[in-house]
Amino acid sequence: MHIAEGYLPPVQAAAWFAVSTPFVIHGTRNLVHQVRGNPDAKLLLGASGAFTFVLSALKIPSVTGSCSHPTGVGLGAILFRAPVMSVLGTIVLLFQALLLAHGGLSTLGANVFSMAIVGPWVAYGVFVLVRRLGGGLGVSVFCAAALADLATYCVTSAQLALAFPDPDSGFVGALAKFGSIFALTQIPLAISEGLLTVLVVRLLTRVSPQELRRLGLLRRPATTGGVAA
């Protein structure tokens, strides 16, 4: 989902910066607020960032014969809500733009919008929705993480289609083209990301039930101290 350095016309690159900046500022405030209000959460927050770090470094082959990588933003969005992930996602994208020539500074605004803003909001929205509809924790986490991953790549496809409409078929044709490169490739990866996020949340229910209860993921049991499965 990384739009390469220089591959967005200057006006559009600037526009994506303008759109993303308020989200990242709001996210930073939210992050500071959450850490102040709950210093214990710092470690779990770091772990959420670490999860994004690992997953976005893993390039995995897909059925389309190309490779892509998950984003890992779903976990943090489910635990700490979407705004926090706009900050952690931006850090990851900056690291990759500066050191790996992956993505870029000129396209950072656009990449932040897809991976660090839309992804986390989709994750959080889907998680709340599936929970309300009566889905269990595992199912909700899976849907949230997988759809966030997929949504990120759909946004990238749309961003590129806007910037580079097809000479014959315009935006729609370009959307289909970039969609087949990104979104289609991403389907099995999104499933993988969903499964991995479920795995991490399952392990967290074992080792950090208190934190998950504080964050509202687990309901308070009648007796404390028991090992929730």
Place this chain on the structure above:
Amino acid sequence: MKSFGRINLLLLLAVVALAVAPLALGLGSGEEPFTGADALAEEAIVADHPDYEPWFSSIYEPPSGEIESALFALQAALGAGFLGYYFGVARTRQRLRDERTATGDTAAD
């Protein structure tokens, strides 16, 4: 307890299977099978808009594929290292909590 571990193992195996299947089935095509989707998008842009000139280039570019993969490995290692640290700390903390409740000392949480 047993089914907890078994389900986790199944989740992990499913992820591995999803990653290995395309390789095992030989789904890669073209000159360089399993290229990055990012690079394919770049190629598609160049193919349809040959007159587009990227107007900005990376400040730093890893000098070789080896250096690049080293930096990717570093990124993954930093993340995985911290995750491992977190689970180590959290597991120990949880065990101490459990021991405390077991001995009846409920004051601390």
